Structures are given as structure tokens and as C-alpha cells.
Amino acid sequence: MRLSLSPCPNPIFWLSAPAPFSDQANNNLIYFSFPLLAEPLYHNREKNCSPEVAVEELRETLENLLAEQRWDDLKLLLKQKNPSDLAEVLPLLPASEYALLFRLLEKTKAVEVFENLEFEDQQRLLAGFRDEQVRELVEHMSPDDRAELLDELPARVAKRLLKMLSPAEREATSLLLGYKEHTAGRIMTPEYISFKTYLRVKDALEKIRRIGLAKETVYYGYVIDEQRRLLGIISLKDLVLADPEARIGDIMHKEVVFVHTDDDQEEVARQLSKYDLIAIPVVDREDRLVGIITHDDIMDIMEEETTEDIYRLGAVPIQEQSYFRSHMLTVATRRVGWLLILLLTNTMTGSIIMKQHSLLESVVALAAFVPLLIGSGGNIGSQTSTVIVRGLALKEVTFANALLVLLREVGIGLMLGSFLGLIVIFWSYWLQGSWLVAMAVGVSLVVISTMATFFGGLLPLIFVRLGIDPAVVSAPFISTMVDVLGVFTYFHIAKIILNL
């Protein structure tokens, strides 16, 4: 066994050996039984491999086998590899080989791999397929993955595909597509197992044996009444542990966490992770069970949402299409919007400074401290907005404690400003030799820092109230605002202190 358990810290490699019937696994046996697998794994024992390396090696193996036309070995390797890995590696191959290998997959495996592909890679495949092949593939996708695909495809193509499907599958998909994007209804799957209360445990298990394979998860069964309203839930674990003669109604859990079709997907993620569920049921406005959302879909959504938040905080537009696939010019045009707004806001600093022309001419030294003042202010403000925005996302900041939090931040800003201001006074005196100017700089920093924390804390709260994502109060947003307010404050404080 040792051999095939690669020391790769990222086990993209898989334990694969003929099932030993005794417990003495026999290295040689394994080694020779799958030379083409044992090879790369053997290498990995030497150099401690990274996922990139692993992917690279699988890709090479595939290309070599293709070159040598070792179809049986290819089929075997494809059979052994996990859909997620294949979905990662196949698109890296030349278009023709990509399509060819995909066709070598057995039907069910092909569907799994297809579901794991990036949208762009799915599109490339479909483009090369005949209608029949496309239908074959899309017909057997799980409704939620299919809805996602159709959603991203051009409306015209999507409509054509939808027409190809069998009535049942078409209906299932249209239902999902009927719900708003990013809602529970859109991401759920109608493939769940349901029971009636009067069913006996042994019959329930029988039902699972009968239809289980077709469902997204059999780990939970949902108990419904004649109107399909959700009465309770029972886990496969419960069924296995229960007396076969017991009735579902007696042993089901009556406390069920559920979401509504129009709940936001972030809310779904919060519920699922709060209650440690494998899947969460979705009910419609009439409280009828219409679908479930499984933990693996939620994990993908959490990753997606995180990227969105992080992008917003960096003033990067959220791009539907993957960044690395989109053209430079496209990316630039997307980004320019925010920058333009920030630039135009920042032009105010210019006008303000020009207004203070005379002041500057008499004390040119003042100009030397502008970047430092607005820079520090921006940084302090960003810290605050970051904490508040994240707090709002995690529901740690609510309107109940908003005022308290804001006061805290302003207090913190005052402390930080005073401390840094003190340092700055001495430094700026040393730099240009006038205590008055030094005072002006120090005092300004205190005021600017306090201001920065105030707005950095207040604006996200206001935006939430207005239904805008608070994450737009990004570091760039705050620092630009502080640029304007800071310059204004600085010159006016200077005027007073230097009484000019």
C-alpha cells in the first residue's frame, strides 16, 4: 500500500490498488498492476509535489498515452481518476485531445466531469458536439448544475437546449430558472428523498435502495404531508439505527431548519453552517417543500461570495467571467469606472489647494506634509471600514449595536491620531524648523484620523440601510474621501494656527 499513498501534501493522487481480500497489501502486486499509475506516484515520493505538479503530471501521462494510442490504458486511467481532477486537467489539453478524451469517458462519468468544468470549458465542449451528444449530456446533468449552465449561456442557445430536454427535466430546470439569481430557489435541486409519516423504517430504507442513486443526497429524508408541506426530517443515520418496524412519523425530527425560495444564498450559507447541516430544505411561500441545497454547493457559494467581498474592498469590479480568461482591455474598461469616480472626487483636492495659493506661497513647507496627513488618515479609515464591513457580513455588527461600534471606532481614531500626531509634530519641526507649522501638522492629523474613523464606520452602516453592499466603502473609497476632507481640514487648521 505504501507506494500508492503519495506523500504529496495535496493528495490530488489517489489511493488505488486492487482490493486486497486479506489485509496484507502487496506493493509489487500494486506496482505492476498499474504501471501507468504507479509511475507518477513513485516520482512524487521523491520530490514532495504541489497540486500544480500533480496536475502537470496527470496531463503528461494523458498526452503520452494519447500519443502512443494506448486506448485501454487511457480508459482505465480516466476510469480511476476523480471527476474533479479530470475537470481540472482535461481543459488544459489541446482542443481536439480535450474533446477526444471527454468522449472516452463512460456516460455517467462524463456527466460528472462536465458538471465540474468551468463554464468556458463547458461551452468549448458543447460547441464541438452534435445536437444528439449535447442533449445526451445536458439531459443527465443535475437540475441545479444545468440551470447554472443555461443561465450563463446566451439566451438563444439556452432556449434551444431547453427544447431538447425531456419534458420532466425541462420543467425541473425552468422552475429553478424562474427564481431570482443568488436566491435559494435558483441554487436548489428538486432531487431529494421524501417520506410520508405513516411509512415504516424498513419501507423507507427500501425506498432509498430503490431510488437513492438518482438523488443528490440520501443522508436526509424529508417528511411531507399530502400538500407537500414540510413536517419533519429524518437522517439516514436515524433510519439505520431505528427499529425497522417504527413509523417515520414517530422518529422524525420535528425541528427543521429551512429556507424560503427567495432567501439570499448568503443567508442559506449562514444557516447551513450555523446548524452544521449536510443539506437544507427549501420551501415556497405556501410552505411546500420544493427542493434542497447541499453543503458542497454552499461551499462553492461561500468561496464565490468571499471573492466578491474581497474584490469590492479593493475597488475591483466583480467579474462574472473569470479574470484570467477575459481580455486586458475588457478588464481595464471594467476597472476604469470606479477609478474615474474616485479621480473626479479627488480633483477637489486640487481646487482646494489652488484656493490656498497665497497661503502656500508664504509657507511652501506646508505642502510637504499633505501626502503624509491624507495617507495616514486613509489608512486609519480603511482599518475601520474593513472591520465594520466584515462585522456586518458576519452579523456581528447590527443596527442594535451600530451606535456603540461607531463610538468605539471614533474613540480609537482619536487615540491613534493623538499618538501619531505627537510623533509627527517633532518630525515635521525637525524637517522644516517652524513649531507653528509642526503644530498645524500634528493637530490636523488628530482631526483627520478621528474624521476618518467616523466616516469609515458611518458610511457602511448608511449603505446597508440604503440596501447597497457596504463593501463598496473600500480602502480606496475611504482614502479618496479622506484626501478631500483631509486637505481641506489641514489648510484651514494651518491658516488658523499660522493666522494667515
Next chain:
Amino acid sequence: MRLSLSPCPNPIFWLSAPAPFSDQANNNLIYFSFPLLAEPLYHNREKNCSPEVAVEELRETLENLLAEQRWDDLKLLLKQKNPSDLAEVLPLLPASEYALLFRLLEKTKAVEVFENLEFEDQQRLLAGFRDEQVRELVEHMSPDDRAELLDELPARVAKRLLKMLSPAEREATSLLLGYKEHTAGRIMTPEYISFKTYLRVKDALEKIRRIGLAKETVYYGYVIDEQRRLLGIISLKDLVLADPEARIGDIMHKEVVFVHTDDDQEEVARQLSKYDLIAIPVVDREDRLVGIITHDDIMDIMEEETTEDIYRLGAVPIQEQSYFRSHMLTVATRRVGWLLILLLTNTMTGSIIMKQHSLLESVVALAAFVPLLIGSGGNIGSQTSTVIVRGLALKEVTFANALLVLLREVGIGLMLGSFLGLIVIFWSYWLQGSWLVAMAVGVSLVVISTMATFFGGLLPLIFVRLGIDPAVVSAPFISTMVDVLGVFTYFHIAKIILNL
């Protein structure tokens, strides 16, 4: 049934009715059977409730019942409520009531609630308990949650607690605590179900029935040899669907995704979510199975890691202790570190500008455009660093494509700079009437933008190489760097163009 299904978009409320044996649920029956539950739910039908409201109402209900000393109703309510909800609400009560209600929980429920509490709330409870109660509680926690608790407690207290435990539990916990923080070994639990290959399906199911309840998850069983080395995996679904007489060795999956004890928890999360697993096995250096990590723990870790990334990007120090519990002064001292570094860096801008004293005196107008130039540069740089840092976290940016990505970003910076530069030329001319100064400003913006994207893209890559978290290349970090470089560039370009 309708009544108790609250329309609350955040279903902190639970379906709760006596199990109906027919499917005709009877509202009145339900309504009157749990007055104390039906009440709040009924309200929620009126006002569409938020999670905060829901928590608030549960809290009120509890306090009222306490005030009226309705112990039986209290016990019933506590029995019905989910541990996660109780863990959220109980700490909100006055210390004495908090401890009192916790004591009203039945033993197993109490442990579950305790495991769901924030560390600070766990500490408060333990502080008030007698040694025997503490032992009772900690003894029955699951090893991974216990390890987490002991980890955060003061070493002295932790050691004392550890001594109280039974030898078995103590060993399990010490094992986990032996691994580095944030590694698979530290967050795993040794409570998994394992089978031998020769076991028959019916015996395996029997084993699950016997010991299943004690394990973290029974949805996967791990197949091991005499040396406890991982041979394969079999899901509860497989067991239920399989022929009872079949041998585990024949039907187990031989491709197993696993992680090593010293793999980083982020890597574990990536694997679990990539392969859509409910739990992932952890093996030690000898490839022996030592534990599993379940999806729910991973979700919490993903949230934690996200917060860390977002904080770093906002130049906010990662705080072990919850932000809202720590004192203002503490927060300020934590934050001041980064600010100080950035401030000292920024003092360079002052020195640079003072050096150009003469230049400024002859053309004071130049000062007017400093904030705009360095501001825009900072924003463009932040966009780049954000995209790269996130790309690295998602493994979309690798050292394989790093150079390409960097070139892209520089190209994008050049485009953005040229576009914005053009606008700025006309605006700055209009503002101060000299084409030469306007030219200097415009050209500087082009150079600064390109520079910003270059460093915004390069530094995260360098940091990764040095093993530093690239997220420290935050918006504040970049904008401060651009402040210095920008001012320097600007004045030198101005000097050349104005030939002064």
C-alpha cells in the same frame, strides 16, 4: 402546520408540532399544545422577522419563564431549541440566569450547547462551576472541540483540566494538541468508524448501529489494514444500497482523498470543497489513519480564514479575541503597529517635497496635484494587489502563470494611466493655466499608474516566495508605497518638463 412554519426569512424558528400520524396536521392542536412556542411564532407571521428579532424573542421568552419560575415550560423550551440557537441566546442573559439555564439542560444537550459557545462564554461558565461539573462537561466534549478550548485557555488551567479527564479522553486530546496550530492534525477528530476489508456489509451496518451514535459522522466508514493504514472508504449510502452478504473489501472505493496531519487547514478546506466531501480522512507520516475532519468544522474554518484575509487586506491586525469583546485601548495598540510603519514610510514624501523646495516656490501650482496623483496611483495599485492576492489564495495565480499575470497587470495599468492621464491634463490646465504643468501632471499619472500595477502585482508574488502572507500587500500598503514613489516621480518629471 401552517402556523408554526414562520415566514421569517431567517428560520431561527423551528417547525414544531406533535408528530401527526395521519397527514392532516391540526392547527388548533398544535397551537394549544405549545402555547409558549406558538405565541412568538404567531407574532412573526405579522412582522417579517430578522434573526436579531428572533434571538431577541427567544431571550424574552426565557426571561419571562424564569421570572414566573415555570421550570417545566423552561425545560420543554430548552429541549425543543437547537443547541446552536441556545448557544447564541443564553450568553445574552444576566450571568446568574445564564448559568442557571445552562444547568437546566439535559446532560448531552448541555455538552452540545457548550461546544457551540464562543470561547469567552465557555470561560464564563467554567469559572462559575465546581470542579466536578467542569469535568463532567469537558469529559464529554468531542476531542476536537475540547482541544480548541484547552488551546485557548491559560496553560495552567488547561493542564489542570487535562488532568481531570479520563485516561482515554486525555490521550485523545493531548494527541491533537501535539500538532501545530492550523494544521489538519490539530482540527481533526479521532472519532470515526473503521472497517476491515473482510467484514460483510450486514456486520458493518451492525457495527454502525452499535457504536454509531458516539461518532462524529457515520456517513463514511474508513477501511484500514492491521497497521491502521487507509485502504479505502465506504459511505453509509453504499452500505444501505449494497448486498448485505458482500464484503467491504469488494465494494469499498479505493480512490480516497486524504490529507496529512501537518497539512494546513486551508489546504484541507480546498480539498474537501473540491471533492465535495462530508468528511476527509487524516493520515500521519506512516500513512496510518489517525482522524477525520468533518465539513461543518471546515465551514467554520473557511469563515475564519476569510475574516483573516479581509483584515489583512485592510491592514487590520488579526485578533484572536473577538473584536467586540476587546477593550478600545487594546484594539488601538494592536492597530498602531501597521500604521506606524506606514507613517514612517510616508515621512519620506515630506523629505522629498522639502528637497524640491525651490521648484515648488517657483511653481506653487505643482503642489495642487500631489493628492490626486498619488491617490489615483494608490487606487490602481490596490485593484491589482487585490486581484493577485485573491488569485494566489484560490491557486488561480501560480508561479507557472505569474509572469504572464504581472505583464497583464502592467499593461492594464498603462491603459488606465493613459486614459486618466488624458483627462487630468485638460482639467489641470483649466485649473492653473499652464500647459507645461498640465503635461507634467498627465505624464506623471501614466508613469505612476504603471508603476503601481507593477508593484501591486510583484510584491504579493515575492512575499509568497518568502513565505509571508501576500495579503499584507493591502490597499494601505500599496497606497503608502505609491505615495513615496509617486511624489518622487512627479517632481522629477515636472523638473524635466518645466526644465527647472
